[in-house]
Amino acid sequence: MDAGPHRGRGRVGTGGAWLIVFLMSVRPCILTVHAHPDDEASKGAATIARYRTQGVHSVLVCCTGGEAGDILNPAMDRPDVRERLHEVRMAELARATSIIGYSEVVMLGYRDSGMPDTPENADPRSFARAPFDEAVERLVAVIRRVRPQVVVTYPSNQEGYPHPDHLQVHAITLPAFDAAGDPDAYPDAGPAWQPQKLYYTTWSRKRILAMHEKYLELGLESPFDEKWFERGVNTEPATTVIDVTGFAGVRDLALLAHETQIDPTSKFWFGLPPEVAQTIYPFDEYVLARSLVPADTPEDDLFAGVAALSAPRPLRPSPVGASAPAAPAASGTG
Numbered sequence: 001m002d003a004g005p006h007r008g009r010g011r012v013g014t015g016g017a018w019l020i021v022f023l024m025s026v027r028p029c030i031l032t033v034h035a036h037p038d039d040e041a042s043k044g045a046a047t048i049a050r051y052r053t054q055g056v057h058s059v060l061v062c063c064t065g066g067e068a069g070d071i072l073n074p075a076m077d078r079p080d081v082r083e084r085l086h087e088v089r090m091a092e093l094a095r096a097t098s099i100i101g102y103s104e105v106v107m108l109g110y111r112d113s114g115m116p117d118t119p120e121n122a123d124p125r126s127f128a129r130a131p132f133d134e135a136v137e138r139l140v141a142v143i144r145r146v147r148p149q150v151v152v153t154y155p156s157n158q159e160g161y162p163h164p165d166h167l168q169v170h171a172i173t174l175p176a177f178d179a180a181g182d183p184d185a186y187p188d189a190g191p192a193w194q195p196q197k198l199y200y201t202t203w204s205r206k207r208i209l210a211m212h213e214k215y216l217e218l219g220l221e222s223p224f225d226e227k228w229f230e231r232g233v234n235t236e237p238a239t240t241v242i243d244v245t246g247f248a249g250v251r252d253l254a255l256l257a258h259e260t261q262i263d264p265t266s267k268f269w270f271g272l273p274p275e276v277a278q279t280i281y282p283f284d285e286y287v288l289a290r291s292l293v294p295a296d297t298p299e300d301d302l303f304a305g306v307a308a309l310s311a312p313r314p315l316r317p318s319p320v321g322a323s324a325p326a327a328p329a330a331s332g333t334g
């Protein structure tokens with residue numbers, strides 16, 4: 001009687017497939033869209049590290065390989081590194097995302113477009129020159145495969161750093177967020193899946209001021225000049241503030257993994273003593289740009305109100321060093 005075992009295996013196989021589909025549709029998942037290797041470290045790394053401890057699946061979409069970025073660490077500015085910069089930056093990205101705790105990294109497959117008004121802008125392989133529908137469809141295909149409830153991208157106002165690739169990240173994410181849930185849009189990109197919330201990353205004026213004042217208090221030269229304060233004023237107020245107490249150090253470690261892009265002696269990134277830098281403002285800030293579920297802002301959780309999920313376990317990580325400062329109001333000056 002060997003029919004039984006065969007049937008049994010068949011049932012297990014089918015059941016397993018359904019179980020995977022079921023688990024994927026209910027597992028909490030966040031997808032972030034970034035332009036270059038290192039952007040995932042400088043924007044929201046601690047948020048991802050925190051959600052990882054709550055069992056959230058996290059997917060990074062990195063749109064370019066960062067091939068046009070300068071080597072900003074003099075110790076790494078060597079011919080052997082220059083010759084294979086793409087390969088080096090991919091290895092750095094793998095290290096950084098492993099430190100942060102990303103579950104998966106997806107390269108969207110475009111070339112770094114370079115800073116505004118540089119020769120790289122003209123490269124037909126560049127992200128900024130990509131056929132718009134093609135780039136949106138690639139992102140839609142990732143969204144439909146990994147099924148995030150929450151998507152994070154860059155804000156519409158990027159006057160402070162108008163890199164063509166950063167503008168393009170914003171430009172493709174909005175239509176991709178909408179199209180992913182529309183079965184008539186991009187039918188070859190997989191079965192429709194509608195994310196529920198879309199966020200922009202942001203740095204509030206409050207954060208910049210707190211850091212600036214700490215530099216001055218410690219008798220150090222502040223890297224934040226007038227332009228930074230104007231940037232802070234012009235950005236949309238944060239609606240959502242994530243307490244990353246205990247996870248703030250992840251950002252520094254992830255940044256340092258990008259050896260060719262981050263100078264470990266940089267006053268901007270590492271000018272404050274680590275124990276000060278990690279506790280002075282341990283919050284990541286976001287602007288809720290779109291929500292298909294009732295959203296009660298200000299909020300302190302990117303998954304707040306997300307339907308069909310048991311809410312992620314509230315987590316109170318053990319603070320590193322000093323006790324956490326009071327959470328800032330998420331509205332206000334932002």
Ligand SMILES: [Zn+2]
Pocket residue numbers: 035036039163166
């Ligand atoms: Zn970038």
